[in-house]
Amino acid sequence: MSGLWNQTRVSSLLxxxxxxxxxxxxxFSSQRLAAGVSNFGGLGSFGAHAMEPEAITDVIAEIRSLTSKPFAMNLWVSREDEGAWTSGEAEFQRAASAIVPHIERLGGDAPVFTLYKPIRFEDQMRAVLDAKVPAFSFIFGIPPREMLDEARRQKIVIMGTATTVDEAIAQEQAGVDVVIASGFEAGGHRGSFLRSSEDSLTGTISLVPQTVDAISIPVVAAGGIADARGIAAAFALGAEGVQMGTVFLTCEESGAHPVHREAIRSGRAARTGLTRGFTGRLARGIQNDLMQQMNRPGTEILPYPLQRSLMRNLAIPAQKAGNAELLALWAGQSANLARCSDVHELLQALVDGAAVRLNR
Ligand SMILES: Cc1cc2nc3c(=O)[nH]c(=O)nc-3n(C[C@H](O)[C@H](O)[C@H](O)COP(=O)(O)O)c2cc1C
Known part of the structure; x- marks a missing residue:
């Protein structure tokens, strides 16, 4: 094996x-952020799970106009929870009652019940395959076999996310190239798919070495890594790459709202917590008044993605008012280490720090 930390199976595959x-x-993804990371020599990713297929095609073209280097597109395999189809207006009004007083105080528009209009994962993935992207990552499950076969034929590097060792084994058996082992420190959603998210809360320091032992394809560590110390720790556990989210959220180039970015940068992120209240699925963000309220027993929460759509009605006026207590402020447990003013500077510090700690 080479003595240079950056020469791993992950860097060579990608x-x-x-x-x-x-x-x-x-x-909160942005074309500029993804391209900036790729241009530096890392791998930028774009999360397209909420987008229509045509919009995904446009985003890929935009990223390609900004970089000639490899990048990844990301989708959610499972896009709705049980009950999304059957949940009706009565449930909607009960769930809305938790946030209507806030919306009224902020002068926003009252939530209006509409029928659920799904976007199909298969159509989104078709857009990704047709564009022959360099890499495709996913969360919340494993795509259908024929679509993975097609990705392989097109030499798209396939990266599956696992929150438990069992999920990593399932990803390897499905033929993915790289497993992203995501510890529960991570910001955003827990992408669990074999057991409930609540039952899949393994930390990165425990998950990564057990995953490395259980599978033979390379493992990327995610969750709680925000600086070069975290990269060195992940590599010591056997990871051949890292995936970082929260720290990139704080870069000017990210798609995060300034209130969100500032909440992380200002050190308000001392405490993060998990909630289903913001979208219907378990996810980590900064503890604030809204999270506390939504986590109170008895609060009605709609199935994913209905809860997410409902909460948009509050997010819009709360962002306008700059009210950080009433917003979903996604962030991981290392949010207080997350500092980025310029993506190039951040990456330079990461690779310099990793070289000092890891090169032999
Ligand atoms: C705001 C936000 C949105 C995210 N969205 C996605 C997503 O759509 N798909 C995905 O696979 N991971 C998503 N993640 C997870 C990140 O890509 C990354 O794995 C995670 O943030 C790593 O943990 P860290 O936040 O401690 O750095 C998201 C994370 C955050 C903070």
Missing amino acids: GIEYPIIQGPLGG
Whole structure:
């Protein structure tokens, strides 16, 4: 094995210089951030789970106009929870009653019940396959076999996310190239798919070495890594790459709202917590008044993604008012280490720090 930390199976499979992945950031992704990370020599990702297929095609073209280097597109395999189809207006009004007083105080529009209009994963993935992206990552399950076969034929590097060792084994058996082992420190959603998220809360320091022992394909560590010390720790556990999310959220180039970015940068993120209250699925963000309220026993929460759509009605006026107590402020447990003013500077510090700690 080479003595240089960055020469791993992950960097060679992806054709990148540094095995540092800017994790997909769902609706907070940006073409500029993804391209910036890729241009530096890492792997930028774009989280496209909420987008229509045509919009995904456009985003891929935009990223390609900003970089000629490899990048990843990311989707959610499972896009709705049981009950999304049958939940009706009565449930909607009960769930809305938790946030209507806030919306009224902020002068926003009252939530209006509409029928659930799904976007199909298969259609989204078709857009990703047709565009022949360099890499495809996913969460919340494993795509259908024929679609993975097609990705392989097109030489798209396939990266599956696992929150438990069992999920990593299932990903390897499905033929993915790389497993992203995501510890429960991570910001955003827990992408569990074999057991409930609540039952899949393994920390990175425990999950990574057990995953490395259980599978033979390379493992990328995610969750709680925000600086070069975290990269060195992940590599010591056997990871061949890292995926970082929260720290990239704080870069100017990210799609995060300034209130969100500032809440992390200002050190308000001292405490993060898990909640289903913001979208219907378990996810980690900064503890604030809204999270406390939504986690109170008895609060009605709609199935994913209905709860997410409902909460948009509050997010819009809360963002306008700059009210950080009434917003979903996604962040991981290392949010207080997350500092980025410029993505290039951040990456330079990460690779310099990793070289000092890891090169032999
Ligand atoms: C705001 C936000 C949105 C995210 N959206 C996605 C997503 O759509 N798909 C995905 O696979 N991971 C998503 N993640 C997870 C990140 O890509 C990454 O794995 C995680 O943030 C790593 O943990 P860290 O936050 O401690 O750095 C998201 C994370 C955050 C903070």
